[in-house]
Amino acid sequence: MQAFGMTVNDLSVAYGDRTAVKNVSLDFAPKQVTALIGPSGCGKSTFLRSLNRMNDLIAGCTVTGEIWIRDQNINSPETDVVSLRQRIGMVWQRPNPFHKSIYENIAFGPRYHGTKNKKQLDEIVEESLRKAALWDETKDRLHNSALALSGGQQQRLCIARSIAVKPDIILMDEPASALDPVSTAKIEELIAELKQDYCIVIVTHNMHQAARVSDKTAFFLSGEVVEYDLTPTIFTNPQRRETNDYITGRFG
């Protein structure tokens, strides 16, 4: 399968008069994990939610700039938002499985996108759960409610759900911050696995996590990208004083 990345040009986001993200340009390479770090309110989550046009849902929110995937600017008004979102998966801070069975959580998307064959759906469900390292724990109770799973399992189910529709890119908004350390470790392992196929953009508050899972890191401050570089460089040899202050815990 061919891997795709994403290029963001001069993206700004405003809620009414207040600018939350200012002229951000970033390049997300395929088969790489990019971490977005920064103090609360620095605009990193807002930026992430703009990448799959989720901010369209919020009244008074305007997003300007260009977001390129596969030679298409997805931030242009002509883009079909519904079909675009199939190419960009998303995982939220708190696990949000549908109030359906484990099987239905995964099969729901592919079925809507045209896979009606029961056998094909079964295969997609198994493959997605295997990729999310959840198959062994759930294969005997696929038709039980997803809400009976633990928080960590629910989060892996949400990841499985998003890869079931075969996206190019997966956006993760602090995917482990509501989980215990063991579940967090599993999610991080999973991210390392998934990066072989997808371009992953992850927002995180946990700097150790950013250092562990990502290839590149962007440091956000007050809606702007202060520094964007290879993760080891950011954490060992940052070029800007603000970055250094933040990663050494002097603020944020």
Place this chain on the structure above:
Amino acid sequence: MKAKTVDKIATSVIIAIAALIVLVLAGLLGYILVRGLGHVSFHFLTSAPETIRKGGGIGPQLFNSIFLLVLTMIITIPIGLGAGIYMSEYAPSNKLTNAIRLVVEVLSSVPSIIVGLFGLLVLVNLFGFGFSLFSGALALTVFNLPLMVRITEQGLKGVPREQKEASLALGLSKWKTITSVMLPIAMPVILTGTILAAGRVFGEAAALLFTAGMSSPRLDFSDWNPLSPFSPLNPFRPAETLAVHIWKINSEGLAPDAGEIAAGASAVLVITVLLFNFAARWLGRYMYRKFTAIK
């Protein structure tokens, strides 16, 4: 005064008020049931009323009440769901939609006798529907519809935003997201609200006096052709409901046992409305469990 004493006084006052409410309710229910239940029998529930002789029943009235409720719900539920979905998910938030919301609120608080008179002038006379179940159902729709709209809107607004976003992020259309993800979650709220609204429709009298009418043709319960004038299923026949019947025999009943009939009918009405309430709570809890916990 010490904070602890104030707290104690406030707590006892609140408990006293709560106890008073429970007592009044229990007394009212007890009085109606004790007076009426002795008169309720299978014969009473199934036979036709008598005008001047003893031993009449409430069969047709009970049937009319249920049939009218079904008709009202058939009209209200699709329109109410549709309007509620529109108000919650599609309507932009501006002056016009705020005005619509206000009108909906006002509509549901119009006194029911006014709705009845409106029904008489517009539905019965102007549109020529006559005194009929259909006129009655439309009159009831006037204050049932706002409730349905509000219930649906609140149910959908109560769905966590992440659920909606998760579905949209998979590339599902807005409509599919509403029908497959949001409505199932909102369903317990919507269903409970609908049943409670149904209880109100079932007990309504004032709006029906001038719309569904105060008499029933002699119903032939073996004739199920909805077009025949004596068929119970004909929606264009006049139909006296249970609540209207209670009002009528209490004010102008000629039968020697009018008092007991009114008491018995009241007990039946109260029990039915109570059943609606219990069913609503049970169903709401059952569906909540079904949608959230292990199957």
